[in-house]
Amino acid sequence: MKAKIFAIVLIVGALGAIGVLSFVMLSQPQWTDEEIDTLKSLWIGSLGQLPPDPSNAYADNPAAAELGQQLFFDTRFSGNGQVSCATCHQPDLAFTDGRAQSKGIGETRRSAPSLVGLSYSPWYFWDGRKDSQWAQALGPMEDANEHGGNRTQYAHLISENYREAYEAVFGALPDLTSFPASAGPVADAEASDAWRELSFEDRETVSRIYANMGKAIAAYQRHIQPGASRFDEYVQALLEGDKEKVKIALSTDEVAGLRLFMGKGSCTQCHNGPMLANNDFHSTGTPLSNGVFADRGRTDGMLEVIEDEFNCLSKYSDADPEACVELRFLPPNGSEFLGAFKTPTLRNVAETAPYMHAGQMATLEEVMDHYNEAPAGPHSHTDLFELNLTDQELAQLVAYMKTLSGPVFAP
Amino acid sequence: MNTSPTKQNDTIWWAVGGIAAVVIVAAALWFVFGGGASSSSSQAGVPSDLDFATTRTTNQGVFEVTIEPALDPLSINQLHQWELQVKTKDGQPVDDAEITIGGGMPQHGHGLPTQPQVTEALGNGSYRVEGVRFNMAGWWEFNVNIAANGQSDDVTFNLSLQ
Ligand SMILES: [Cu+2]
Numbered sequence: 204m205k206a207k208i209f210a211i212v213l214i215v216g217a218l219g220a221i222g223v224l225s226f227v228m229l230s231q232p233q234w235t236d237e238e239i240d241t242l243k244s245l246w247i248g249s250l251g252q253l254p255p256d257p258s259n260a261y262a263d264n265p266a267a268a269e270l271g272q273q274l275f276f277d278t279r280f281s282g283n284g285q286v287s288c289a290t291c292h293q294p295d296l297a298f299t300d301g302r303a304q305s306k307g308i309g310e311t312r313r314s315a316p317s318l319v320g321l322s323y324s325p326w327y328f329w330d331g332r333k334d335s336q337w338a339q340a341l342g343p344m345e346d347a348n349e350h351g352g353n354r355t356q357y358a359h360l361i362s363e364n365y366r367e368a369y370e371a372v373f374g375a376l377p378d379l380t381s382f383p384a385s386a387g388p389v390a391d392a393e394a395s396d397a398w399r400e401l402s403f404e405d406r407e408t409v410s411r412i413y414a415n416m417g418k419a420i421a422a423y424q425r426h427i428q429p430g431a432s433r434f435d436e437y438v439q440a441l442l443e444g445d446k447e448k449v450k451i452a453l454s455t456d457e458v459a460g461l462r463l464f465m466g467k468g469s470c471t472q473c474h475n476g477p478m479l480a481n482n483d484f485h486s487t488g489t490p491l492s493n494g495v496f497a498d499r500g501r502t503d504g505m506l507e508v509i510e511d512e513f514n515c516l517s518k519y520s521d522a523d524p525e526a527c528v529e530l531r532f533l534p535p536n537g538s539e540f541l542g543a544f545k546t547p548t549l550r551n552v553a554e555t556a557p558y559m560h561a562g563q564m565a566t567l568e569e570v571m572d573h574y575n576e577a578p579a580g581p582h583s584h585t586d587l588f589e590l591n592l593t594d595q596e597l598a599q600l601v602a603y604m605k606t607l608s609g610p611v612f613a614p
Numbered sequence: 615m616n617t618s619p620t621k622q623n624d625t626i627w628w629a630v631g632g633i634a635a636v637v638i639v640a641a642a643l644w645f646v647f648g649g650g651a652s653s654s655s656s657q658a659g660v661p662s663d664l665d666f667a668t669t670r671t672t673n674q675g676v677f678e679v680t681i682e683p684a685l686d687p688l689s690i691n692q693l694h695q696w697e698l699q700v701k702t703k704d705g706q707p708v709d710d711a712e713i714t715i716g717g718g719m720p721q722h723g724h725g726l727p728t729q730p731q732v733t734e735a736l737g738n739g740s741y742r743v744e745g746v747r748f749n750m751a752g753w754w755e756f757n758v759n760i761a762a763n764g765q766s767d768d769v770t771f772n773l774s775l776q
Binding site for chain 2: 237241481
């Protein structure tokens with residue numbers, strides 16, 4: 204009899220303990236103070252003021268941004284009258300194009316990245332071969348596979364169609380009547396010959412208009428900004444101590460994915476800060492582009508940015524050379540960055556497939572398999588290590604990344 | 615039959631009670647040792663005895679170096695300046711030193727994302743270092759090589775970035 208009573212008491216106790224434990228396990232997990240700090244650092248509320256761009260005196264000039272917006276969407280600035288920046292950077296796809304290789308006049312070798320919140324980055328392009336957003340804009344415009352036009356063509360277009368808006372920002376346009384219709388340092392032989400025949404001063408006159416176009420387009424892009432995602436609402440609720448909202452903002456799987464993102468997955472080593480990108484260069488062993496090309500990435504980008512005609516130290520830059528800190532403190536050993544690419548933002552990542560610098564991966568699930576295995580890749584080096592996550596954990600990471608979608612604000 | 619039915623019953627109840635007791639103890643242990651909390655693996659492999667002192671004697675004992683980041687708290691993704699103070703081992707400020715900076719993340723096998731440089735000698739053994747940036751959270755090494763008075767020596771500082 205005694206044994207029976209004793210056993211019943213213990214059974215009730217055991218059931219109670221199991222109940223409490225399941226409640227603890229199923230209810231939203233607690234974050235440590237340190238984790239709350241990390242969460243806050245990833246939160247959109249931590250995006251400070253846009254960093255100034257000393258190389259672009261018009262970066263925050265509203266009239267320049269308005270002009271830049273028109274240029275961004277104007278297909279006349281191309282070799283065939285059909286390509287604008289928005290061809291490959293479409294506002295409803297977080298300013299990407301949904302393609303592995305982008306298509307302008309021809310095909311690009313890399314994939315078009317999102318432009319959302321990009322102005323927080325000191326480097327542009329996957330390999331960082333540009334050190335400002337205005338210098339970046341000047342690349343695709345005279346690339347034969349992208350816009351495929353040239354500098355004097357664009358200068359004439361500005362003078363015929365945007366004279367007033369241009370002059371209001373940059374001052375009087377020079378007289379361009381004697382300039383050839385087509386000339387520029389481009390692949391097209393005729394235009395490139397015509398460019399070489401121009402005097403040094405004439406080339407500089409045209410290049411200055413070209414640089415100013417870039418500065419206006421950059422001023423516009425500075426207004427392309429992310430809005431709060433469900434993840435941001437969750438963090439805000441946590442910070443405000445709104446327990447009810449914390450419970451509903453994210454599902455259990457999404458929170459588990461977030462925990463993996465910050466913990467076992469080590470994703471925040473590189474995808475950190477409120478854009479979930481450190482804007483720096485890392486080797487992640489991404490496979491060959493198109494299955495054939497071993498892209499050297501940052502190793503080449505570093506050499507190119509030093510040589511770039513429009514870099515921060517160039518005569519077209521508005522910066523005091525002292526202010527060109529990224530170039531001044533560039534690391535000397537480029538070979539360390541073989542196959543390294545700029546960490547992309549994960550904001551709105553669910554809308555920006557395919558993934559990686561050449562669209563090598565079609566889905567976030569494929570990306571997760573890559574991270575789980577951490578192959579050495581085409582250059583036999585990766586900064587990643589094998590994660591050994593279960594299928595369920597990988598799915599949770601994907602679920603978390605899907606909470607990073609929010610509105611994109613662009614004029 | 616020498617075991618009575620009641621005795622047999624008792625044995626079963628004792629056994630059931632025993633199992634329940636084990637469950638309670640296991641649950642209590644799980645609770646106390648926080649089985650559910652996932653640990654962050656990014657810190658795996660950091661030696662537990664790392665010295666984070668900001669004043670250190672160089673490896674051969676020639677100089678004493680103090681680092682003073684101008685960014686407080688020291689955080690990632692911001693280019694910022696440091697001040698370095700260099701003294702001889704008996705406390706005399708060292709001016710006119712040639713200073714070179716290096717470093718990286720030992721666990722990841724990569725160097726610094728920038729090349730910090732001494733841009734100004736501030737006098738009284740102090741130097742301004744510009745161009746410092748860390749781009750990952752975790753353990754970083756920051757190496758300083760100092761050449762002065764015909765002698766050269768190195769020192770490594772450990773940093774923990776959040
Ligand atoms: Cu690292």
